Amino acid sequence: MPSFKTSDLTKKQSYNLITGAIVPRPIAWVSTISESGLLNLAPFSFFNGIAVMPPTLGFTVAYADDDRGYKDTYRNLMANRECVVNMVTDTVAHAMNITAKGFAPDVDEFEEAALIPIESELVQPPRVKESLIQFECTLNQVVTLKNEVGHSDLMLCNILMIHVDEAIYLGDYKIDQTAYPVIGRMGGSHYTQTNDLFDMTRYHKIDNTTEL
Numbered sequence: 001m002p003s004f005k006t007s008d009l010t011k012k013q014s015y016n017l018i019t020g021a022i023v024p025r026p027i028a029w030v031s032t033i034s035e036s037g038l039l040n041l042a043p044f045s046f047f048n049g050i051a052v053m054p055p056t057l058g059f060t061v062a063y064a065d066d067d068r069g070y071k072d073t074y075r076n077l078m079a080n081r082e083c084v085v086n087m088v089t090d091t092v093a094h095a096m097n098i099t100a101k102g103f104a105p106d107v108d109e110f111e112e113a114a115l116i117p118i119e120s121e122l123v124q125p126p127r128v129k130e131s132l133i134q135f136e137c138t139l140n141q142v143v144t145l146k147n148e149v150g151h152s153d154l155m156l157c158n159i160l161m162i163h164v165d166e167a168i169y170l171g172d173y174k175i176d177q178t179a180y181p182v183i184g185r186m187g188g189s190h191y192t193q194t195n196d197l198f199d200m201t202r203y204h205k206i207d208n209t210t211e212l
């Protein structure tokens, strides 16, 4: 069994192993606004819900090796501490990929990917109209992860508001998992669709019966 000590690995080797193994990853499609009022939109798959109470999500922005250094999303969030995390479903997968191109800070990715920005209720950055679930967030704290090879910043965000498209809302605060075509990122250029569901009911600890 090939085994690897991470301190011996290059950045690329670590990237290949970690992003190929920890899959599928949901994608945070993050909209922010720059200090001068420009819209920005970019995907981040080092992403997850972090806590229910207080409602919190987190995604990680890597410091870029090229001349860009800090990515626009990081700079904008640090400037005004607001973002919207839009979930990515199959119909917007291609548009999401366009917004990852690494455009200059003065380029509006909504325009580049022909997406419609709609006003948020509690924060300045707009939501992606085409996204079926959108989280309006403020920045709670940044955890900077650093070693001698590079650094990344985990952006922990308070979820202030959750918008759910009617088509996937069951009522009673539940999302219809059979109708929600969210995509996941796999290793390399692979993605996965999430419509292959199976069910397992949870066991009660005491008598081994199941609960619904």
Ligand SMILES: Cc1cc2nc3c(=O)[nH]c(=O)nc-3n(C[C@H](O)[C@H](O)[C@H](O)COP(=O)(O)O)c2cc1C
Pocket: 027, 040, 041, 042, 043, 044, 045, 046, 047, 060, 061, 062, 063, 070, 071, 072, 073, 074, 096, 097, 099, 100, 101, 102, 103, 185
């Ligand atoms: C599906 C997908 C997931 C990505 N995940 C991350 C990530 O977790 N962290 C990161 O720093 N970059 C990630 N990227 C790359 C960024 O989206 C890319 O660097 C983008 O240009 C950043 O834009 P910004 O400078 O406008 O913030 C990802 C790209 C794609 C296509």
